[in-house]
Amino acid sequence: MNLSNASASLNAILPLVVVILWACALLLVDLFITKERKGLTALLAAIGMLASLIITLARLDLEAVVFNGMVTVDGFSNFLTVLFLGSGIVAVALSYDYLKRMGLEKGEYYVLLLFTVSGMMLMAVASDLIVVFLALELLSIPLYVLAGIATPRLDSEESSLKYFLLGSFSTGIVVYGIALVFGATGTTSLAGIVDAITAGSAGMGLLVAGAAMLLIGLGFKVALVPFHMWTPDVYQGAPSSVTAFMAIGAKAAGFAAILRIFIQAFPALSVDLTPVLWVLAALTMILGNVVAIAQRNIKRLLAYSSIANAGYILLALVPYGQSDVAADSVASALFYLLAYAFTSFTAWSVVIALEQVEGKGLELEDYAGLSRRYPILALTMTVAMLSFTGVPPTLGFLGKFYVFRTLLEGGFPGLAVIGVVTSLISAYYYLRVVVYMYMREGEPQAIRDPWLYIAATASAICLVVLGIFSQPLFAWASQAMLH
Amino acid sequence: MVPVEYYLGLSIVLFSLGALGVLIRRNAIIIFMSVELMLNSANLTFVAFANQYQLISGQIFVFFVMAVAAAEVAVGLALIVAIFQTKQSIDVDQINLLKG
Amino acid sequence: MPQEYIPIAVLIILATGLAFLVVAIGHLFGPRRPTQRKGQPYESGMRPFGPGTRRMPVHFYLVAVLFILFDIEVVFFLPWAIVFRQLGLFGLIEMIIFIVILLVGYIYAWKKGAFEWE
Numbered sequence: 054m055n056l057s058n059a060s061a062s063l064n065a066i067l068p069l070v071v072v073i074l075w076a077c078a079l080l081l082v083d084l085f086i087t088k089e090r091k092g093l094t095a096l097l098a099a100i101g102m103l104a105s106l107i108i109t110l111a112r113l114d115l116e117a118v119v120f121n122g123m124v125t126v127d128g129f130s131n132f133l134t135v136l137f138l139g140s141g142i143v144a145v146a147l148s149y150d151y152l153k154r155m156g157l158e159k160g161e162y163y164v165l166l167l168f169t170v171s172g173m174m175l176m177a178v179a180s181d182l183i184v185v186f187l188a189l190e191l192l193s194i195p196l197y198v199l200a201g202i203a204t205p206r207l208d209s210e211e212s213s214l215k216y217f218l219l220g221s222f223s224t225g226i227v228v229y230g231i232a233l234v235f236g237a238t239g240t241t242s243l244a245g246i247v248d249a250i251t252a253g254s255a256g257m258g259l260l261v262a263g264a265a266m267l268l269i270g271l272g273f274k275v276a277l278v279p280f281h282m283w284t285p286d287v288y289q290g291a292p293s294s295v296t297a298f299m300a301i302g303a304k305a306a307g308f309a310a311i312l313r314i315f316i317q318a319f320p321a322l323s324v325d326l327t328p329v330l331w332v333l334a335a336l337t338m339i340l341g342n343v344v345a346i347a348q349r350n351i352k353r354l355l356a357y358s359s360i361a362n363a364g365y366i367l368l369a370l371v372p373y374g375q376s377d378v379a380a381d382s383v384a385s386a387l388f389y390l391l392a393y394a395f396t397s398f399t400a401w402s403v404v405i406a407l408e409q410v411e412g413k414g415l416e417l418e419d420y421a422g423l424s425r426r427y428p429i430l431a432l433t434m435t436v437a438m439l440s441f442t443g444v445p446p447t448l449g450f451l452g453k454f455y456v457f458r459t460l461l462e463g464g465f466p467g468l469a470v471i472g473v474v475t476s477l478i479s480a481y482y483y484l485r486v487v488v489y490m491y492m493r494e495g496e497p498q499a500i501r502d503p504w505l506y507i508a509a510t511a512s513a514i515c516l517v518v519l520g521i522f523s524q525p526l527f528a529w530a531s532q533a534m535l536h
Numbered sequence: 537m538v539p540v541e542y543y544l545g546l547s548i549v550l551f552s553l554g555a556l557g558v559l560i561r562r563n564a565i566i567i568f569m570s571v572e573l574m575l576n577s578a579n580l581t582f583v584a585f586a587n588q589y590q591l592i593s594g595q596i597f598v599f600f601v602m603a604v605a606a607a608e609v610a611v612g613l614a615l616i617v618a619i620f621q622t623k624q625s626i627d628v629d630q631i632n633l634l635k636g
Numbered sequence: 637m638p639q640e641y642i643p644i645a646v647l648i649i650l651a652t653g654l655a656f657l658v659v660a661i662g663h664l665f666g667p668r669r670p671t672q673r674k675g676q677p678y679e680s681g682m683r684p685f686g687p688g689t690r691r692m693p694v695h696f697y698l699v700a701v702l703f704i705l706f707d708i709e710v711v712f713f714l715p716w717a718i719v720f721r722q723l724g725l726f727g728l729i730e731m732i733i734f735i736v737i738l739l740v741g742y743i744y745a746w747k748k749g750a751f752e753w754e
Contacts, residue, residue, distance in 0.1 A: 055726055056725065056726050056729075059726060059730075077737060077740045080740060080741075080744050081740060081743060081744065084744065084747045084748075183596075183597055183600060186600065186601075186604070187600060187604065190604045190607070190608070194607055194608060194611050197611050197612075197615065198611060198614075198615075201615055201618065204618050204622070205618070205621070205622045207619075207622055207623065210615070210618055210619045210622055210623075211619070213615050214564060214615050214616070214619050214628075217611065217612055217615055218558070218564065218567055218568065218571075218628070221568070221571045221608055221612065222555075222558050222571055222574075224571075224575075224608075225551075225554065225555075225571050225574030225575050225578070226555075226574070228574075228575055228578040228601055229551055229574060229577065229578040229581070231578070231597075232547075232578040232579075232581035232582050232585070232597075233581065235581075235582060235585055235594055235597070236540075236544070236581060236584075236585040239585070239589045239591060240593075241593065241597065596715065599711050599712060599715070602708060602711060603708050603709060603711065603712065605708075606704050606705055606707075606708035606709075607705065609701070609704055610701045610702075610704060610705050613697065613701055614701065617697055
């Protein structure tokens with residue numbers, strides 16, 4: 054590595070560098086912003102991410118392998134980078150008024166958000182297990198703090214502690230998995246692992262054990278059953294704006310790591326791993342959707358819904374070992390993540406609009422009669438629920454459609470049937486929310502914050518419009534992962 | 537030289553102790569110490585294999601794990617202190633406001 | 637190969653044995669006349685008052701955590717120092733960036749008043 058080499062490397066990850074430098078600068082600038090004007094910090098954070106987003110969008114076809122093969126910029130990473138930066142900006146829009154209302158205005162909130170986004174972006178480009186580990190920690194550690202930012206409110210502290218203990222437990226498993234992979238192949242680079250497998254120098258037993266531990270550790274992060282038990286508690290206790298971001302960003306980043314590692318480095322292990330993925334996906338869809346039926350608290354309901362959705366995303370990965378399906382695997386998983394992100398943000402912004410201080414306004418009964426007093430909110434929530442269920446022409450329907458198509462291509466009709474049946478089950482609890490909003494009498498309370506309404510309606514419109522014109526979006530998601 | 541299998545065996549024992557500690561113990565600090573034990577068993581594996589393959593990269597990885605673990609310690613202890621100040625207890629069985 | 641370790645094993649056995657032996661000798665041959673005063677934590681010292689476990693001021697915790705953070709980061713200087721000459725200017729710039737990032741954290745902690753004792 055020399056200077057010109059290094060500047061080329063830094064240039065390739067310029068969006069990431071911008072976000073990290075901006076976060077460091079904002080940490081210092083925020084010290085001089087008075088407590089009444091924390092809106093300025095929010096604005097600055099959004100501007101930083103917007104600048105990074107513009108740079109990314111300006112060079113969407115950039116492909117490069119830099120930092121001695123530790124970082125790979127390709128279509129896959131560009132897609133995810135846009136997704137992460139978009140989520141970050143929407144999260145700022147959702148947070149600003151919410152934090153003011155709950156008395157949680159702290160400049161550190163936005164700085165931590167920026168650091169989390171930078172960790173996610175690093176995850177998207179990581180092509181070495183060391184970088185995967187660093188990215189995982191860079192996105193997790195600020196999220197632990199964000200979950201507990203409402204201290205001394207006990208539910209937030211509890212949520213934070215639970216997230217932290219389970220999160221660091223899963224990190225321990227991931228690190229041990231990486232150590233075993235290193236022991237089996239003598240390298241941590243994804244390309245190097247493939248070389249070691251094809252050269253026959255890899256210890257296959259250790260490698261399978263390492264891959265399984267990576268799957269378990271990352272499975273905790275994305276809340277796959279049976280590694281999901283922390284999710285409802287953490288999602289319920291954390292401030293809603295944090296939960297929204299956690300449900301989308303952290304899940305997408307976890308899947309970014311799973312997709313990149315498994316498709317790039319472990320196709321040779323698919324004989325051993327595909328049955329495991331099959332079972333995990335089936336369990337996750339069934340348990341997530343069935344338990345969600347019993348939930349009356351909207352945050353817990355969305356938490357179980359996010360578990361179920363993790364199962365649907367995992368479906369796309371099940372046939373990853375078949376080289377002719379692998380490209381579709383990545384594309385449909387990315388597309389589903391995008392659909393999930395739009396749908397979740399729509400739903401969460403309505404939840405945030407209805408939440409009152411002291412955790413009131415979060416029960417299903419509080420949504421009764423919403424269509425009378427707040428027709429726009431009720432309509433956006435309906436679109437989100439339809440998209441979660443998978444009703445055409447929403448984005449959620451297309452997400453499920455592409456995932457099931459990939460499954461059938463890979464020859465797993467049984468799993469596809471489970472997916473369709475659980476989707477039908479999910480219709481019950483998603484549509485119950487709609488029934489409450491339109492057919493029950495009630496006096497719902499919601500706030501009128503322009504940013505929140507813009508975020509909610511814009512993502513609801515995207516759900517429908519992008520659902521109708523989905524072809525270019527899917528073509529973009531299909532851009533190849535560099536090997 | 538001690539064969540690498542011995543180190544691997546020791547690290548598996550340490551890792552299992554750590555994982556069991558997380559699952560069985562109820563004190564947040566002890567759970568956290570068990571997590572550290574898991575991380576260090578991974579470090580041991582790295583160093584052992586780095587020595588076997590004569591690769592420096594495995595040892596560098598240990599540095600990264602240590603540095604990140606330090607950051608995790610800072611955040612974790614801060615959380616535990618905060619929750620202790622509110623609740624006067626760090627027993628995870630008593631931390632049950634959120635029904636799970 | 638295992639023979640190299642025999643001296644260490646012998647040393648461990650001797651050291652452990654000696655420790656047990658010394659304690660055992662005192663136990664077997666020493667006269668024992670326990671009184672209440674002797675049972676106190678500080679014999680012929682201060683009279684103990686209050687319970688033995690006390691809360692530490694939270695300052696200690698903050699300083700300790702900051703110490704852990706900045707202390708551990710120093711591990712990265714060690715490999716850097718070894719290959720400093722091979723890396724040349726590039727390595728120097730990398731390390732300056734690293735230190736600047738640490739410095740940002742330091743300034744933040746300072747301005748937040750983490751180092752003030754009262």
